[in-house]
Amino acid sequence: MPHVPQIRIPATYIRGGTSKGVFFNLEDLPEAAQLPGAARDALLLRVIGSPDPYGKQIDGMGGATSSTSKTVILSRSIKPGHDVDYLFGQVAIDKAFVDWSGNCGNLSAAVGSFAISAGLVDASRIPRNGVAVVRIWQANIGKTIIAHVPITEGEVQETGDFELDGVTFPAAEVQLEFLDPAADEDGAGGSMFPTGNLVDDLVVPGVGTFKATLINAGIPTIFIDAQALGYTGTELQDAINGDPEALARFETIRAHGAVHMGLIEYVEQAAQRQHTPKVAFVAAPADYQSSSGKTVAASDIDLLVRALSMGKLHHAMMGTAAVAIGTAAAIPGTLVNLAAGGGERSAVRFGHPSGTLRVGAEARQVNGDWTVTKAIMSRSARVLMEGWVRVPGDTF
Known part of the structure; x- marks a missing residue:
């Protein structure tokens, strides 16, 4: 019985803050997965290695913890005044489920650097040396994040002496500003305190x-x-x-x-x-x-x-x-x-x-x-691997 071959998809594996995730440019995804839905979820589950009844994600890129079972999809922003649209998918480890209900603040630190490296930010906004200000639209929750990404000789600088507890090695500091961060989706009604009470x-x-x-x-x-x-x-x-x-x-x-x-x-x-x-x-x-x-x-x-x-x-x-x-x-x-x-x-x-x-x-x-x-807050980010991820061609 013939079996379908694997397909390969451009991807980058990045540590952002105290998390790790697989980053994709939306345009690099197979056509069926470029839109929200079952095909996209099935693809991301297979990339990460879920659902895994053993709880190890051995057959995927996930690390069997909530901090390492994550995916990110980026694209040029369609939101005025923003550079990049950022969509985060939290992949369950032992269930066939991708949760799109919130953001990942740690991986937010890697969004600006990936967007710059992937050509999603206008080159005129990138200094030769200094700090690039990347305006991010967080599509899960409809909020703006501003990332201050260090640049050296026109390239994202990832190495440095900034230490972040929970991360073994120092790296370059990335400052993040979460603008108007009170959530307003899913029935929260735009109120910071949905019940109207502090306690x-x-x-x-x-x-x-x-x-x-x-x-x-x-x-x-x-x-x-x-x-x-x-x-x-x-x-x-x-x-x-x-x-x-x-x-x-x-x-x-x-x-x-x-x-x-x-x-x-x-x-x-x-x-x-x-x-x-x-x-x-x-x-x-x-x-x-x-x-x-x-x-x-x-x-x-x-x-x-x-x-x-x-x-x-x-x-x-x-x-x-x-x-x-x-x-x-x-x-x-x-x-x-x-x-x-x-x-x-x-x-x-x-x-x-x-x-x-x-x-x-x-x-x-x-x-x-x-x-x-x-x-x-300040975080750091570093590319760990870049190239392609492979999944069986009948995954989605």
């Missing part, structure tokens, strides 16, 4: 009732006090990911929080929306040892944050969740702000499992409603 009583049948800050900024996020969950906020991955009961409890909290935020109608729908919302727990500063063995001193941070992504505790911090943290910290009265000591602040440095991260946000109150004009 809600989140009732989770069979689990408990928790004080929670439910915020749409960067990515929809549910913040809960670590102590209310029986944690200190200094936990590393194994403490959570090695506890099936804890993971099930967090998923139940996430599902009910999604309903409370108006993102879904019924808790059962949460299974088809794994990427959003995120769940995070916060605590006041405390000394702890990061996953690399480095000591993080309480005096060096404003608060502790641990966040889950795709059902597991993240090894560092998602970039979009960092936007939510910075935004919530800037608004007096949220659980994040209170964990950081309360009061007004324009930036926080928080401790996560791999170390620390600083994020700033400009928030203000207008007619009784809180708005945030932008959130700012």
Whole structure:
């Protein structure tokens, strides 16, 4: 019986922040996958190696974690005032599912450099030496991101001495500005706080009732006090990911929080929306040892944050969740702000499992409603491999 040969598709494998993903130029995709739908999803699943009942993604480019099971599609922007349209697909590991409901803040750091290298940014906007300002339209959530990409001799500079906790080697710094990051899709109604409250009583049948800050900024996020969950906020991955009961409890909290935020109608729908919302727990500063063995001193941070992504505790911090943290910290009265000591602040440095991260946000109150004009953080990005990915010709 004859079998179809493999086809090859131009692709680039890039680390952005503390994530890795396969990047595509939209025009390089097979015609059937250039439009949203089943063919595109099937292609990306096969590229990454999902669904994999073994949970390893051995037969694909994925790394069997939420941070490394990611895809990006870029194209010249059709949005006025923007250079590139950026679409992010979070690929489930053990299920045949690609979640398009949110952005990846970490991979956002690689979008500008890929866009420049792929010729998607007008050459007149690229200096010979200096910093290229790339205007990105984040198509998943309809928001603008500004990437400041270092350029040397007309080429993207990837090497440097900027260190990012959660990434082993230093690289060039890429500053990101997330403009007006409050989410406004999927029933969030454009409000940063979809319930109208800075703190809600989140009732989770069979689990408990928790004080929670439910915020749409960067990515929809549910913040809960670590102590209310029986944690200190200094936990590393194994403490959570090695506890099936804890993971099930967090998923139940996430599902009910999604309903409370108006993102879904019924808790059962949460299974088809794994990427959003995120769940995070916060605590006041405390000394702890990061996953690399480095000591993080309480005096060096404003608060502790641990966040889950795709059902597991993240090894560092998602970039979009960092936007939510910075935004919530800037608004007096949220659980994040209170964990950081309360009061007004324009930036926080928080401790996560791999170390620390600083994020700033400009928030203000207008007619009784809180708005945030932008959130700012620094990341780095590096091309790991470029060429073609191959998939069986009957994949899609």
